[in-house]
Amino acid sequence: MPPKPKVPGLIKGLGVTMGTMFRTAKNGANTVQYPHEKETPPIRARGVIALREDNCTACMLCARSCPDWCIYIEGHKQLAPPRRAGGKPRQVNHLDRFDIDYALCMYCGICVEVCPFDALFWSPEYEYSEPRIADLLHDKTKLGEWMETVPEAPELEAGAQKK
Amino acid sequence: MISSVLAVEIPYWGQSLLRVLGGLVAVLLPAGTIVYVFLFKMMSFMQSRLGPMEAGPYGSMQLLAEVSKWLQKEDIIPENADAKIFKIAPIIVLASTFLLVVVVPFGPDAWMTNFQAGVFYALAIGSVSVIGILIAGYSSANKYSYLGGLRAAGQLIAYELPMVLAVVGVVIQAGSMNLQQIVVAQNTQEIFGLDWIGLPFVLTQFVGFLIFMIAVQAELTQAPFDMPIAESELVSGYMTEYSGFRFLIFFIGEFATAGVFAFIASILFLGGWGVPFSWFGWDTIDSIDNWMNVVGPLIMLSKMMLLVGIIMWVRFSYPRFREDQLQRFAWKVLIPVSLANIAITAILKVAF
Numbered sequence: 309m310p311p312k313p314k315v316p317g318l319i320k321g322l323g324v325t326m327g328t329m330f331r332t333a334k335n336g337a338n339t340v341q342y343p344h345e346k347e348t349p350p351i352r353a354r355g356v357i358a359l360r361e362d363n364c365t366a367c368m369l370c371a372r373s374c375p376d377w378c379i380y381i382e383g384h385k386q387l388a389p390p391r392r393a394g395g396k397p398r399q400v401n402h403l404d405r406f407d408i409d410y411a412l413c414m415y416c417g418i419c420v421e422v423c424p425f426d427a428l429f430w431s432p433e434y435e436y437s438e439p440r441i442a443d444l445l446h447d448k449t450k451l452g453e454w455m456e457t458v459p460e461a462p463e464l465e466a467g468a469q470k471k
Numbered sequence: 472m473i474s475s476v477l478a479v480e481i482p483y484w485g486q487s488l489l490r491v492l493g494g495l496v497a498v499l500l501p502a503g504t505i506v507y508v509f510l511f512k513m514m515s516f517m518q519s520r521l522g523p524m525e526a527g528p529y530g531s532m533q534l535l536a537e538v539s540k541w542l543q544k545e546d547i548i549p550e551n552a553d554a555k556i557f558k559i560a561p562i563i564v565l566a567s568t569f570l571l572v573v574v575v576p577f578g579p580d581a582w583m584t585n586f587q588a589g590v591f592y593a594l595a596i597g598s599v600s601v602i603g604i605l606i607a608g609y610s611s612a613n614k615y616s617y618l619g620g621l622r623a624a625g626q627l628i629a630y631e632l633p634m635v636l637a638v639v640g641v642v643i644q645a646g647s648m649n650l651q652q653i654v655v656a657q658n659t660q661e662i663f664g665l666d667w668i669g670l671p672f673v674l675t676q677f678v679g680f681l682i683f684m685i686a687v688q689a690e691l692t693q694a695p696f697d698m699p700i701a702e703s704e705l706v707s708g709y710m711t712e713y714s715g716f717r718f719l720i721f722f723i724g725e726f727a728t729a730g731v732f733a734f735i736a737s738i739l740f741l742g743g744w745g746v747p748f749s750w751f752g753w754d755t756i757d758s759i760d761n762w763m764n765v766v767g768p769l770i771m772l773s774k775m776m777l778l779v780g781i782i783m784w785v786r787f788s789y790p791r792f793r794e795d796q797l798q799r800f801a802w803k804v805l806i807p808v809s810l811a812n813i814a815i816t817a818i819l820k821v822a823f
Contacts, residue, residue: 318789325517325788332516339520 351459353432354415356446358454359406363427366401370419370428378412379419380405406448411441431457490583497572501730501775502723506534508776509783510726517787541722544715551612552712560610561713561720563603568727570596575734576651578744578767579759589650590642593735594635597690600728601627604699607721608709619708622794623699626689629801630696634686636809640679640816641672641739650735654743655756669747673740678812680740682805687732688782689801691725695789698797729779737774744771 313320332338340347349355366383382405387397420428431454438444446454481489511533515522523530548554574589576582586592601624608620642648645656653672660670673680689696700708710721737743744767753759792800 321788322784325784328519329513329516332519332521337516337520341521341524 349432349434351432351462352430353434354417354430355432355434356410356430356436356454356457357408357413357417357420357451358429358431358458359408359448359451360427360429360455361403361406361448361452363425364403364406365425365427366403366406367424369422369424373418373422375416375418376412376414378409380407380409403448406451408446408451410436410444410446429455429458431455432459433457493581493583494569494572497575497577497734498569498727498731499723501734501772501779502727503534504776505726505730505779505783507531509779513780513783514787538719541715541719546716547712547714549612549712553610553612556606556610557712558717560603560607561717561724563606564600565720565724565727567596567599567603568724568731570599571728571731572734574650575731575738576654576744577771578764579756580761581744581764581767582651585649585651588648590638590648590653590739593650594631594638597732598627598631600724601631604709607713611709611712613712615706616709616711619699619701619705619711622705623692623709626692626696626698626797626801629798630686630689630805633682633801633805633809634690636806636813637676637679637682637686638739639813640676640809643813643816643820644672644675650738650743651756654738654745655748657742658745658748669742669745671740671742676740676812676816678808679816680736682809682812683736683739684778684781685805687736688785689797691729691732691782693729693782693786695785695792696797697791698794701791729782730775733775733778733782734771736778737771741774741778743774744768746770 315323366381368381371377371379371381381403383401383403385399386402388400390397417430420430433454436444436446507530511522511530523533526532526536548557571593573583574586574593576585604623604627605620608616608618608623611617611620641653645653647653647656657671658669692699699705700710705711710718713721744763748759751760
């Protein structure tokens with residue numbers, strides 16, 4: 309049997325709620341009044357996924373690994389000018405369409421993890437709700453705009469190996 | 472309200488109108504205040520948040536906004552429900568509250584009826600709401616509502632008894648069942664030779680007060696006695712199928728009844744509208760100055776807020792009883808204790 313508490317639990321419980329009430333009245337609430345004041349999310353918060361279009365090779369790894377199938381990619385192959393003078397023209401994948409449907413996305417972040425070319429990033433931005441559900445489909449221009457909100461990558465730990 | 476309020480003669484229709492208006496104010500004003508002060512603000516602060524802040528200054532118009540929202544909603548009646556009874560049930564619940572406030576005196580002349588058996592009437596009418604709740608649950612054609620209605624009936628009947636028995640002690644001590652006489656008795660007698668404090672019966676009937684408040688908590692189906700509307704097991708109990716206007720009536724009824732029961736508790740145990748008569752040299756109810764008709768209701772209101780504050784404080788702090796614990800607590804603890812309280816009060820009354 310646990311030891312008998314000095315103050316009976318029933319009285320103690322009343323004390324806790326009353327104490328919280330006076331603390332809230334004196335020091336303010338733990339919550340923020342959202343539309344007027346905003347809480348800054350932690351920099352690694354999963355708010356929205358941003359796309360760096362230059363890095364994307366339309367390899368489809370993200371689209372295939374997405375559990376919700378909410379990434380739509382279309383691309384075509386085209387010839388790019390050679391790197392060195394006199395070389396052969398290179399064949400590259402050009403990205404035509406890169407859409408993420410945030411009505412379907414469940415913010416698992418597998419696409420960000422799986423991207424081999426560092427084209428997808430997490431941004432802590434969270435205010436992009438829409439009155440129409442179709443507007444939650446962000447195209448590559450909009451996803452590119454989110455790049456401005458992506459925070460700087462934190463310093464690597466001492467002794468960590470950079471890939 | 473007798474024929475002359477503040478020395479102005481009023482015809483019979485005027486008196487009736489005043490009574491109706493007084494009843495509306497006495498029920499709806501406390502209900503609104505309770506909802507704002509306790510449900511919106513005190514509960515929020517106890518949970519370290521601010522509660523509604525947008526509608527009006529500090530969210531004070533929130534209840535009006537909610538009422539207009541509910542009035543716009545569709546009045547849904549389930550297909551298999553017994554429509555007539557389904558519609559009438561919330562009105563019975565609210566009507567019992569309005570009938571309850573009829574016997575409550577708010578001042579030496581500010582009452583709606585000065586009923587000789589006021590305590591008996593109040594306790595009898597207070598249990599009419601059981602019928603409303605039971606038929607609300609039964610007519611909804613929903614098993615959750617049905618279970619909630621049955622639980623409510625079982626609980627309200629179980630806690631009606633200790634409530635009545637707790638009041639008997641007060642009635643013995645005051646020597647009257649008239650609520651006005653009970654107020655006078657508390658303010659003319661004295662305790663320990665301290666004539667400035669009067670004799671609020673909470674001092675001599677503390678056990679009765681405790682039992683009464685616990686029973687009121689159960690009568691109002693507030694936590695920890697909210698088995699009938701236990702949302703985690705019964706959706707919302709007997710209120711499950713109600714929407715819009717009818718749900719609003721249940722909602723208002725819940726807090727209006729809390730206010731009216733707190734009025735009655737303040738009359739029975741805290742001295743009601745009165746101040747100790749020796750302060751101003753009054754000795755009987757007829758010698759009281761007229762301004763008590765204005766100050767009395769304010770004193771009642773502050774005592775009501777205190778008692779409802781305790782009820783709500785307990786409600787926001789405690790988790791819910793299990794159904795069998797709830798019944799056992801009523802029948803095995805409260806009723807024997809209140810019977811013992813009556814016996815001891817009667818012996819002491821005869822002895823002194």
